[in-house]
Amino acid sequence: MRLDWLESFVAFAETRNFTHAAARLHVSQPALHVQIRKLGDDLGVTLYTRNGRALELTDEGRRVEAFARSMTGQVDEFRRMLAGEAERAPVIVSAGRATHLYLLAEPLRSWVLDGSRRIQLRAETREETVDALLAGRAHVGVAPLDTVPLSIESRPIGTFGTLCVLPPDHPLAKRRRLRVADLDGCRLVLPPSDRPHHATVVAALREAGARADVVIEAGGWELMTHYASLGLGVAVVNAIVPVPSGVRAVPLQGLPRITYHALLARGRLASTDARALFEHLVASRRHRD
Amino acid sequence: MRLDWLESFVAFAETRNFTHAAARLHVSQPALHVQIRKLGDDLGVTLYTRNGRALELTDEGRRVEAFARSMTGQVDEFRRMLAGEAERAPVIVSAGRATHLYLLAEPLRSWVLDGSRRIQLRAETREETVDALLAGRAHVGVAPLDTVPLSIESRPIGTFGTLCVLPPDHPLAKRRRLRVADLDGCRLVLPPSDRPHHATVVAALREAGARADVVIEAGGWELMTHYASLGLGVAVVNAIVPVPSGVRAVPLQGLPRITYHALLARGRLASTDARALFEHLVASRRHRD
DNA sequence: CAGGACTATAACCCACGGCTATAGACAACT
């Protein structure tokens, strides 16, 4: 095993393309190729497979990627420490945009102000978050997940219900709570159809025998509540989002409550800082309806 | 930076002797020598200095040793993980013999029985324990310390006073507590003169104007209490030791109470398991008089 | 002061790792 193999593998894993990765590393493509092969031989695993013209990392390949990131990162960190630079490597936090805005803002603020810890934020979808964690591109993640890979440690840090956001003059605006069936025939504002929340709401409506009339698909909870405030329809949003002034928000029952989990790569991949931040997030968990 | 340099440096750091280390690594002495030199050049630090014929690691050298141990250990661990062996590397616990026997026995028992974590025990003096931690030879340590290096995290896990162990027919055996001055003229059983406890007791006696008549220097608290039970003198021991039947134990006042600390190498050097064990020890702390 | 133990440098030599060239695989487009 050699450290330069690991470094090379990180570059390769990012592009899954020997030619480009080699260019980035300023070596020839064959040179990179044999490095990767030797790494795989040395570890006794196949790191990637061909799928037509595309190369895909195997499961072991992902693990090696994460390991390689961890190792090279530690070397850098150690170098800085020896050089007397107190700067610790930042902890990379990956989460959805809304999660960052409404769930993480406060705990991250206190975290940064408290110690002089540096963090780096990434706004990514839940799938990308899990991916980044597995590959070691991120250290801590937050996402609403049902199933978590075994190599990721997870703890709930917040549970949220669903809200219907409506203009004050809407017929349903006076209600204290709504059921899915109540939305029958309403014009709805939902997230784009490829997002999980969209499918969940549509499925619940169908099951309740209600007609789904999706008039707007908007990316981002704020955009949805904005359209609702313009009177274009009822926005069915996660209760994590703050309700803007000028609209009513009524809890919607009958949909699964969504639990956000703090995520941390298991094993030694997690630095002490990463683990500490993870614990901090867990400690400052909160629940809303 | 290369992993084989790190491996070589660990071997060198253990012996501080190029010739022997080279033999152990199955390379020639010059080959090892240039490896170490390149490692130092690469990091931009001097790793060791000559002191006459002896070589001594610099402060940076110690850090590099710890780092090297951590890195090579992680590679091994990762290899095992890839090979599907669930066996995690054992956490190495270094502490004094008595600490192991009387302070750590119970928390370590519950630790091992609870999860299926493996640990490896080392009985070493307090100085060796600190040393091993700094060099990465041990992961968790327990020792009674006044000052702790900055790069070691420490938390108190137990405070103990001092006991006088005496035969039942001794003039002082009826007393409920003793002061240092009461020991004036008594025959004393103490640890060897190079151990801290010896110096502490003698100094306290002198300060109190009492005459110290040390008849026996014995290594190990049990041996001391044994000699006391034979009527050879008053054993002045740490309250950590259990009192054997057939003797009286009277608290001795006026000596500093001794606080045992759990120790953990700071930074990434500590594996998750090591940190967990550290926390476990802290959680199961106890105090005695 | 001789001798032993060990470090450090010099000189040599081989093999490992990088390079170019190119065959092989695969998709896309005419």
Place this chain on the structure above:
DNA sequence: AGTTGTCTATAGCCGTGGGTTATAGTCCTG
């Protein structure tokens, strides 16, 4: 189907890095 472009993988060549032995230099011991 044939052509072309893109990329992986192997072959063969070549230079450097790392290993070896030999030995000078240093320091303590008897």
